[in-house]
Amino acid sequence: MELPAGFTYRPIQNGATDEYFLNMGPQHPSTHGVLRLVLRLDGENIIEIVPHLGYVHRGIEKMGENQTYLQNIHLTDRLDYLSAYSNNLALCLAIEEALEIGVPERGEYLRVMICELQRIQSHLLWWGVLGMDMGAVTSFLYGFKEREPITDIFEELCGARLTMNFFRPGGSAFDAPETFLPRVREVISSIRKAVDEFHTLLTHNVIFQERTKGIGVLSREKALAYGCSGAVLRGSGVDYDVRKNQPYSLYDQFDFSVPTGTTGDCFDRYLVRLEEMLQATNILEQAVRRFPGGPHRSKVKAQYKLPAGSYWSQVESARGLFGVYVVADGSAKPYRIKYRSPSFSNLQVLSELVIGHKIADLVAIIATLDLVIPDIDR
Amino acid sequence: MNTTSSRQNSMTPGSPQKQTPASSLPSGSYFKRIVSGFISLLRGMGLTVTYLTDPRTVVTQQYPENRATLLMTPRFRACLTMVRDETGAHCCTACGLCEKACPNGTISVLTMKDLSGRKMLGKYVYRLLQCTFCNLCVETCPFGAIVMGQNYELAAYDRDALVLTLHSEEDEPHA
Numbered sequence: 172m173e174l175p176a177g178f179t180y181r182p183i184q185n186g187a188t189d190e191y192f193l194n195m196g197p198q199h200p201s202t203h204g205v206l207r208l209v210l211r212l213d214g215e216n217i218i219e220i221v222p223h224l225g226y227v228h229r230g231i232e233k234m235g236e237n238q239t240y241l242q243n244i245h246l247t248d249r250l251d252y253l254s255a256y257s258n259n260l261a262l263c264l265a266i267e268e269a270l271e272i273g274v275p276e277r278g279e280y281l282r283v284m285i286c287e288l289q290r291i292q293s294h295l296l297w298w299g300v301l302g303m304d305m306g307a308v309t310s311f312l313y314g315f316k317e318r319e320p321i322t323d324i325f326e327e328l329c330g331a332r333l334t335m336n337f338f339r340p341g342g343s344a345f346d347a348p349e350t351f352l353p354r355v356r357e358v359i360s361s362i363r364k365a366v367d368e369f370h371t372l373l374t375h376n377v378i379f380q381e382r383t384k385g386i387g388v389l390s391r392e393k394a395l396a397y398g399c400s401g402a403v404l405r406g407s408g409v410d411y412d413v414r415k416n417q418p419y420s421l422y423d424q425f426d427f428s429v430p431t432g433t434t435g436d437c438f439d440r441y442l443v444r445l446e447e448m449l450q451a452t453n454i455l456e457q458a459v460r461r462f463p464g465g466p467h468r469s470k471v472k473a474q475y476k477l478p479a480g481s482y483w484s485q486v487e488s489a490r491g492l493f494g495v496y497v498v499a500d501g502s503a504k505p506y507r508i509k510y511r512s513p514s515f516s517n518l519q520v521l522s523e524l525v526i527g528h529k530i531a532d533l534v535a536i537i538a539t540l541d542l543v544i545p546d547i548d549r
Numbered sequence: 550m551n552t553t554s555s556r557q558n559s560m561t562p563g564s565p566q567k568q569t570p571a572s573s574l575p576s577g578s579y580f581k582r583i584v585s586g587f588i589s590l591l592r593g594m595g596l597t598v599t600y601l602t603d604p605r606t607v608v609t610q611q612y613p614e615n616r617a618t619l620l621m622t623p624r625f626r627a628c629l630t631m632v633r634d635e636t637g638a639h640c641c642t643a644c645g646l647c648e649k650a651c652p653n654g655t656i657s658v659l660t661m662k663d664l665s666g667r668k669m670l671g672k673y674v675y676r677l678l679q680c681t682f683c684n685l686c687v688e689t690c691p692f693g694a695i696v697m698g699q700n701y702e703l704a705a706y707d708r709d710a711l712v713l714t715l716h717s718e719e720d721e722p723h724a
Contacts, residue, residue, distance in 0.1 A: 242652035245683035309597055316608050329684075330626035330697060336683040344688060345624060372593045377586035 177221035178211060190218065197226045201304045201534045204544030206518075210530070217525045217533060222518060228548040235508040240266050240475045241339070243508065247495075248334035250510055251546035253293040256285050257488035258510075259338040261495045264419060264484035266340040269477040269499065278342035278467045279421045284355065284458045285328070285337070286420075286486075287451040291362055292321040293489035294444050301441070301538040302373055305382055310373055317365045324354050340475055342468025355459055359452045366445055374445070383437035387524040387536035390435060397523075398516040401491025402443045403540055407435035413487035425454045440539040476503050490514055490541055514546040621699045626682045629656075629675050630698035631715045639716065641694040643670040647686035653679045656686060670716050677703060677711040 190213050197205040205226035211219040231250065235243045240262075247258035260282060267274065274282070299314020322332045329337045329345055337344050373379050389399070394407040404411055412429040414422040430446035432439025477499035485494040491513030500506040517540050525533045600606045612619065621627070631639045643660045654676075661671035687695055695715070705711055 238652050242650075242683075242685065245652060245681060245685065248683075313600075319608065326625065327622040328624070330622065330624035331682065334681065334683075336685075344684065348624075368596060371596050375589045376593055377589045 177209070177223075178219055189213070195530075195533070197223075202537060202544075203300065203542055206537075206542065206544050206547070208521075208533075210533075212530070215529045217528055217530065220522050220525050220533070222521060224548055226548065227545050229545075231549045232508055232510060235505060237504065239503045240477065240505065243505065244338065245334070245336040247510070248336055249545060250512060250549055251488060251490060251493070251514065251543045252333055253296060253543055254286075254289055254488035254490065254493070255333065255335050256289045256337060257486050257493055259336065260286060260420070261484050261486045261488075261493050262497075263338045263340050264486065265482045265495045265497050266475055266477065268484060269480070269482045269497070270340065270472075270475065272341045272472075273469050274342050274420075275466045275469055276463045277346075277465045278469070280458055280462050281343055281347055281467055282338065282420050283422065283425070284455055284462075285325075285343075287454045287458075288321050288324060288355070288358065290451045290489045291358075291448050292318050292325075294448050295321075295365075297444060297489075297538075297541045298369060298373075301535075302379075304534050304538040305379060307373070307376075307379075310369075313365075313368070313372065317361065320354070320358050320361065324351065324358065327351070327354075339468060340472075341470070342466075344468075346467040347462075352459055352462060355455055359455050359459070362448060362452050366448055369445060374442070380438065382532070382535055383441060383539070385434075386437045386528060386532045387539065388434060388436045389520055389524055393520060393523060394435065397520045399491070399520060400513045400516065401487070401489070401541075402440050402447065403491065403517045403520070405429065406432035406440035406443045406539075408433055413485055413492055417485065419484070419486060425457050427451075427453050437535050437539040440541075444541070474503055476501065477505070485511070488513060490543065490546070491517065510549060512546040512549065514542045514544075518542055518547055621701065625699055625701070626684055626697035627701045628677060628698045628703055628713075629680065629686065629695055629715065630700075631673070631695055632693060639670075639694055640692050641670045641673065641716070642692060643668055644691070646689045646691065647695060650685045650689035652683065652685065653681060655679045655681075672714055673716040675713045675715050677713060678708065 190211060193210045193212055195208040195210055196202040197207040202208065207223040207226060209221045209223060210217055211221075229249070231246050235246055238246065244259050244262055247262050248255040250258050266272070295314045295318040297314075299311040299318075302308075302310025302314070325335060326332050327348055327350065329335050331337075389403065389407045391407045391409055394404050394409060399407070400411070400413075408431050410429055410431050413419070414427075415429050427450045430443050430450065432443050477497065479499055479501040482497045482499065483494060485492055487493075492511065493513055494511035496509040496511065497505050498507040521536065521540065524536050528536070610619070631641065633639055641658075643658050645658045645660075648656045648658045656676075657672075657674040658670065659672040659674065660668050663669050682697065684697055687697055703711070
């Protein structure tokens with residue numbers, strides 16, 4: 172049997188079993204976008220898996236070379252659209268580092284709060300979709316119900332619900348409206364209540380536990396070797412969070428803990444994300460209490476021309492370590508811009524995790540890796 | 550779960566004490582597991598029934614029936630529009646900064662000369678098809694001549710209907 176490109180395991184000789192190949196995606200709903208997985212199956216058991224990328228490749232990095240730094244910010248929205256703010260922030264941090272632009276205190280607080288709100292929002296969507304992938308439509312509706320007030324805050328703040336293009340070098344495009352703090356307070360209490368409900372609905376559900384515990388166990392060593400980040404890495408017991416280990420913005424001034432798992436299975440990754448939502452509410456609570464007045468943005472420049480050199484910045488987005496590498500040649504446009512997206516590295520462990528599992532387990536594993544395909548393809 | 554947080558207790562039941570994946574599943578005899586499994590399902594169902602019957606939990610908006618009362622926020626970003634005073638005059642000076650600020654070539658500002666030879670706006674072409682609603686044009690405009698409007702129902706049957714000219718009033722976008 173001739174193997175398609177990418178498959179490495181030798182075919183079983185003598186026709187002991189009937190192996191076959193199956194395309195999952197690119198239009199499969201549980202691949203969260205246009206991810207195409209080629210499965211090598213023996214019955215329902217997965218022997219090997221090869222992800223095919225590039226279905227939503229838009230050439231954003233190449234496009235970025237022809238756009239000014241300010242215009243590049245709106246392109247970062249479209250990488251990982253569920254953590255658009257974190258992506259905006261990463262690029263802004265790189266520009267600020269290059270030009271030595273400071274950010275007023277209110278601007279920094281706004282950044283932290285918005286990024287944490289977005290982390291909650293992204294995890295809510297992930298939770299809903301996870302339930303739906305496993306056949307529970309209820310959780311999809313409940314996740315979206317909790318997500319809506321946060322999206323409304325974003326809409327009131329910057330006028331957009333998904334692709335915000337909000338942060339600018341030296342602060343943000345808009346100041347927080349008057350209703351911002353009361354609405355954030357409401358969200359904090361509603362999320363804490365919601366997470367308890369989530370435990371009742373899904374965490375304690377015996378079917379859900381049977382389908383996630385011991386499924387897709389990612390060892391600590393593998394997670395580190397593949398460069399995983401975010402909840403996938405922490406679920407395997409590695410205590411690494413950019414917000415703690417290389418604090419940016421004001422994260423070193425907030426008291427929060429980094430939850431980690433023990434076994435690295437789907438259930439651990441699930442619990443880590445739920446706990447992260449609660450930790451984000453802790454950060455929000457502290458930020459609401461200390462939210463200062465004053466300007467939200469330092470002096471606006473007509474043009475941002477980065478001095479020649481290379482600049483790296485990284486943030487912890489909802490999915491993990493998001494990095495921006497800018498090579499500047501002194502003009503208003505970057506010579507080269509490279510995004511290090513967390514989903515790309517997290518996807519790579521998939522081929523290790525699924526071997527020996529069933530197709531239904533593959534769906535659970537993809538869901539707990541929390542992949543965003545436009546982030547992988549860019 | 551290893552966490553030093555004070556909120557650790559909120560996620561305890563059934564989750565953190567596990568050592569191996571299998572040990573935290575409902576333990577005990579076969580029938581005991583079936584019963585405890587059923588109880589967990591019933592608790593979840595109880596929550597959904599609460600949401601089904603309690604009218605306070607209704608969050609659904611009846612769009613498009615509620616069009617008249619559905620208000621967008623002041624900063625809402627939709628179709629680009631020109632600000633006009635009560636006489637219908639705009640304050641665009643055709644400087645072309647918005648055209649340069651646009652990342653997608655959405656805007657074309659075509660100029661002409663008035664009788665005294667001064668530059669003025671001839672035609673303001675806005676290609677809605679290419680617009681990503683990033684708001685950079687509005688931020689760049691030094692005169693406040695353009696805003697991202699509130700009109701969010703922008704679908705059309707013809708591509709040509711989505712190339713708008715904003716300078717003349719009759720061509721203003723309307724749903």
